[in-house]
Amino acid sequence: MYYPLSKLPNVGLTIFTEMSQLALQENAINLGQGFPDYPMDKQLIGLVNQAMLDGNNQYAHSNGIPLIRQKLAQKVADLYHSNIDPDTQITITPGGTYAIYTALTSFLQKDDEVILFEPAYDCYVPIIELNGAKPVYIQLQAPEYAIDWQEVRSKITNRTKAIIINSPQNPTGSVLSKQDIQELIAVTEGTDIIVISDEVYEHLIFDDLQHESILKYPELLKRGFACFSFGKTYNCTGWKLGYAISAPELMAEFRKVHQFNCFSSFTPTQVALARFLDNKAAYLELGKKMQAKRDFLQNALKNAPFKPLTSHGSYFHCYEYQGGLKETGIDLAKKITAQYKVATIPVSAFYHDGGAPNQILRFCFCKQDTTLEEAGRRLSIFN
Numbered sequence: 001m002y003y004p005l006s007k008l009p010n011v012g013l014t015i016f017t018e019m020s021q022l023a024l025q026e027n028a029i030n031l032g033q034g035f036p037d038y039p040m041d042k043q044l045i046g047l048v049n050q051a052m053l054d055g056n057n058q059y060a061h062s063n064g065i066p067l068i069r070q071k072l073a074q075k076v077a078d079l080y081h082s083n084i085d086p087d088t089q090i091t092i093t094p095g096g097t098y099a100i101y102t103a104l105t106s107f108l109q110k111d112d113e114v115i116l117f118e119p120a121y122d123c124y125v126p127i128i129e130l131n132g133a134k135p136v137y138i139q140l141q142a143p144e145y146a147i148d149w150q151e152v153r154s155k156i157t158n159r160t161k162a163i164i165i166n167s168p169q170n171p172t173g174s175v176l177s178k179q180d181i182q183e184l185i186a187v188t189e190g191t192d193i194i195v196i197s198d199e200v201y202e203h204l205i206f207d208d209l210q211h212e213s214i215l216k217y218p219e220l221l222k223r224g225f226a227c228f229s230f231g232k233t234y235n236c237t238g239w240k241l242g243y244a245i246s247a248p249e250l251m252a253e254f255r256k257v258h259q260f261n262c263f264s265s266f267t268p269t270q271v272a273l274a275r276f277l278d279n280k281a282a283y284l285e286l287g288k289k290m291q292a293k294r295d296f297l298q299n300a301l302k303n304a305p306f307k308p309l310t311s312h313g314s315y316f317h318c319y320e321y322q323g324g325l326k327e328t329g330i331d332l333a334k335k336i337t338a339q340y341k342v343a344t345i346p347v348s349a350f351y352h353d354g355g356a357p358n359q360i361l362r363f364c365f366c367k368q369d370t371t372l373e374e375a376g377r378r379l380s381i382f383n
Contacts (some may be wrong), residue, residue: 008126011336015122015349020332023343026149028366029375032333032343034170034315040235041282062259063155064092064243068274072243072338075277080215082237088248091255096200096229097244098224101246103225103262104162105252110159110378119350121170121198133161137352143309145174147182151378158186163188166198166314168204168205168313170194171350175205175312179335183214185219194226194250200232203283205313206291215245222247225254230273233283233367241270261353262315290315290366297365305383306361315366318347320360323383329358339381342375 016033023030030037063069069086076084084090093099097144101124108114110132116124116141128135136155138215142150167176170319197214205211214220227248231237242252276282295318298308304317321332328347337343344361348354367374 008132015330015345018114018382019337019343019345022334022337026337026341026343028341028343028345029371029378030124031363031365031367031372031375032345034232034364035364036235037371038235038368040307041276043279044236044272044276047275048052048268051268051271054271056267056271058267060092060264060270062091062264063087063255064090064265065267065270065274068092068277069269071274071277072245075298076215076245078280080213082215082218083222084215084245085248087348089251090119090243090245091258092241092243092267093258094242094262094271095231095240096198096227098240098262099225099244100124100164100198101127101198102254103135103227103246103259104128105131106250106257107194108161111159113157113159114150114162114164115155115160116164117166117169118352118355119171120143120164121166121346124164124348125352127142127275129209130150130190134159139351139355140169140172140174143186143375145169145172145310147176147180147183149180149187152183152187154332156191160191160193162194162196164196164198165214168201170198170201171316171345171347172309172315173311173316174319175209176212178212181214181217181220185217189219193223195220197224197226200229201314202228203233203286204290204315205287205347206294210313211313213381221245223250225250230269233286234276236269239266241265241269241273287313293365293369293372296369297363297372297376300372301363301379302376304376304379306379315364316362317365318360318362321361326352329360330360333361336379336382342378342380 002055019032069090073084074084108131114128115136121306125135214224229242305323309318329348333346347360
């Protein structure tokens, strides 16, 4: 039998799948994968049902139904004071990861270089490599997981085609500041570098910080793609619906790829979300609610051998193991899952080479308080 040459020879089962399977096998509390275990808004569910009953069950426009794009343009104007054309600058996609994939695929050529920051969301590198390009790694500076912009400057070459940023960041919860954005503007000025801005956690931001979307900055929007997720905002990760916003010229290239891949996204949820976007409180109050869960988990783990690191956003909080075990991060995570029935994700899995520090684990806190409380109880006896 003929087996074709793999385009991703180093890719196997993802750590998220592996730990979720182990959590299921061990009947463990799953604080690994980023999905809520509490119900989503019943009104939004009802709107999807109504959209189906109203006959919105056929293909939507490839770019997304007009109403949802219009509502998103208004939202961007309200939040970021940026005038976005819903017809030429917004495309609805089947999830935020798809938006990132399509954005990169729309312009990457063989042997291009893409700068990314580790620890990094695990989709970035495979997308770069599938397009024949080369990832260029820069490690965020612990414990704040900040960007060293001098190192960024040193890594830029005549092959640098893109820089990927992610704020609030997965897995660390770090948040880019205005100063970071000014540095990004400075290092890309006068170049052809495109910025891919992963902003799926835009509303999950804490401690009175502000989200610095590239949509606020014309210098970046003209050369960038901002990618978003409805799933992270409305607790409906299984719907796999997101969107991308860019300059018209870049979005035209994005849509060329999109139309031959997915073509269009699920119609009933687009109709429902277009109507639900009028409920501004649903996303404006999300940060405070999720910050309370971050703090609840931290209190629940106060007697466990873990030191909380800084997290200013996302679904996640990283903790450094303070006990005497010498296991690697993955072995530590598996041990905790098997013996104490709490699943986490080792942060080492977010480095291309399993980089240090090895004993930092990512906990997902978008769970019911009872779930977080029980996880804390189980881990309080861990040693």
